[in-house]
Amino acid sequence: TPRSLWQTLKRAFILWLPYLGSLVGVMLWRALFFGYGLYRPIFYEMLAQNPLNALAYWLNRTVQDAILTAVMAWGNAFQTPGAQEMVPRLLMGYYAVVGTAFLLGLAVIWLTRTPRESAPPRPRLWVTPFLLGLAGLTVAGVPYWLTGLPVQLYFHADRFTLSFMLSAVLVTCGLFFALPLPRGLRLVVLSVFLAFSVGYQYRSAVVYLRDWVVMQRMFWQLSWRMPALQPGTTLLSNELPMRHYSDNSLTAPLNWMYAPDNTEPRLRYILFYPTVRLGANLPGLEKGLPFELDYLAATFQGNTAQAVTFWYKPPACVRVLDPEIDIENWTLPIYLRDAMAIHDTAPILPQGNPYLPEILFGTEPQPNWCYYFEKADLARQQKDWEAVARWGEQAFATGDYPNDPLERFPFIEAYAHLGEYDRAMEQTRLAGDISPVYQRLLCRLWRRIEREAPPTPERDASYQQVMNDFACDEPFTPPPGITPER
Structure with a gap:
């Protein structure tokens, strides 16, 4: 009534x-x-300039986002993972979860059914949730339509789908029960939808867990390679292999690690992806350019004269780039090679005590190849060749090996400076056998050795052998399949 x-x-x-x-x-x-910051309500300006176009935009976004969240989103659930996304053990777990969810869903729906002969006549119960869902979809995206933010099904714009979720479910359920399907078939189809929805949650959990582990390992390796950083330092990196982290979100733990006691409204450190920040927050790749970033709770004031560039692509270790060597490194994306124009290791301080709370970063990993490599690379930066060699002894004693041939370079250089040219040549051959790309980089490394190591007949003979074996003086053409990212 x-x-x-x-x-x-x-x-x-x-x-x-x-x-x-x-x-x-x-x-x-x-x-x-x-x-408002980044989230300025631009729709009001559109309405003032051209009301008809603004209303057309609003209507288009309403229909487009309703279809995206109520229909297209199901594509994620039914997209099964492949071998590249999950190792066999996790893949078996995924199918086990989907199968178990299907059987449980089918059992619950069947056991809670109302027998047909005792069921009272019911009106079209699907109409109410369907209409409520449609009404909800017309207003769920108001904050994003006002600000012009895109609603997408991938990180990080997928967070905007949260406000559509209840309405999308009501529409989906309404449509599902409106279809003239036999009762048994409806139960099976509903169980299939439930099962793959649960499977998608499993996949999401695996991705989040993997991102978390990669994040922890990266920060531990950064702490080994960079025990301390001068305040005001900008870190530049490749787009790190973490789906749910961006440079913006990784800046917070970076500051927590190196400046845990900072209570000022000013950030000490910032992490930038050049692909995202160049031309926006990062004014250019020339030294001496000041810039500022409003991080909402604090502000970072930096200068391109104080920047450190690193590369991380597991299972390889975090590697602070070496401009003299990496300028011809075809395994690096072009944007990172360009960023080396402002790279400097001077902000990396050899003494410090980074703060990595266990609740976020876990316990410190047992010393492994990456631990010894990072320590050796820090010693190489200080030209402490005996320390590099000592770390090398421990690294090679683990029985592990580098996942990137450039992780052998600090040891090659140290052995050469210490006059152990047999060991330097052994590591040179191991690195050069991987690909001609690394042979080209070894040419550059040995030119530096020839320039800086103490002059001896062994140095000159080893240098000449590398120049001849790797055709260092001839023009270089990258092998097929080596096409760096722009």
């Missing part, structure tokens, strides 16, 4: 009041005190 409907709506409104209050508070805070 109209009276009972009014009572229901009144009770719903009273229950909603606390949430309405928090919503209004946040809107006033952003509009009057904090500011």
Whole structure:
């Protein structure tokens, strides 16, 4: 009756009041005190300039995002993982989860069914949730339509689909029960949807866990290679192999690690992907350019004269780049080679005690190849060749080996400076046998050795052998399949 409907709506409104209050508070805070930042409501400007185009944009976004979240999103659930995404053990776990969820769903639906002969006649129950879902989809995206933010099914724009979730489910369920399917078939199809939805949650959990492990390993390796950093340092890197982390989000743990006691509204350190920041937050790749980044809770004021560039692509170790060598490294993306124009190792300080709380970074890993490599590379930066050799002894004693031939370069250089040319040539051959690309880099390394190591007949003979064996003086053409990223 109209009276009972009014009572229901009144009770719903009273229950909603606390949430309405928090919503209004946040809107006033952003509009009057904090500011919009990146999320400026550009729709009002569009409406003032051309009302018809603005309304067409609004209608197009409403339909487009409704279809994306209520229909297209199911493509993620039914996209089964491949061998590249999961190791065989995890892949077996995925299919076990899907199969178990299907059987359990089928059992629950079957056991809670109402026998046909005792079921009272019911109206079209699917109509109400379907219409409610449609109504919800017309308003779920208002914050993103006002600000022009894209709603997508991939990180990090997929977070905007959260406000569509309830409405999308109501529409999907309404459509599902509206279809004239036999009852048994409907139960099976519903169980299939449930099973693959659970399987998608399993896949997401695996990806998050993998990202978390990669993040932890990267920061531990950074702490070994860079015990301390001068305040104001900018770290530049490749786009790290973590789906759910960006340079923006990794800046927070970076500051936590190197400046845990900082209580000022000024960040000490920043991590930038040149692919994202160059031309925006990063003004250019010339030294001496000041820049500033508003990190909402704090501000970073930096200068391109104080930047360190590193590369991380597991299972290889974090590697601080060496401009003299890496300028011809065809395994690096071009944008990272360009970034070496402002790279400098001077901000890396050899003494420090980085703070890596166990709750975030786990316990410090047992010394492994990457541990010894990072320590050796730090000693190489200081030209402490005896320390490099000592770390090398421990590294090779582990029985492990480098996953990147350039991880042998500090030891080659140290052995040469210490007059152990047999060992230097042994490591040179092991690195050069991987690919002609690394032979070219070995040419550059040995030119530096010939220039800086103490002059001896052994040095000159080893240098000449490398120049001849790797055709260092001839023009170089990268082998097929080596095409660096732009």
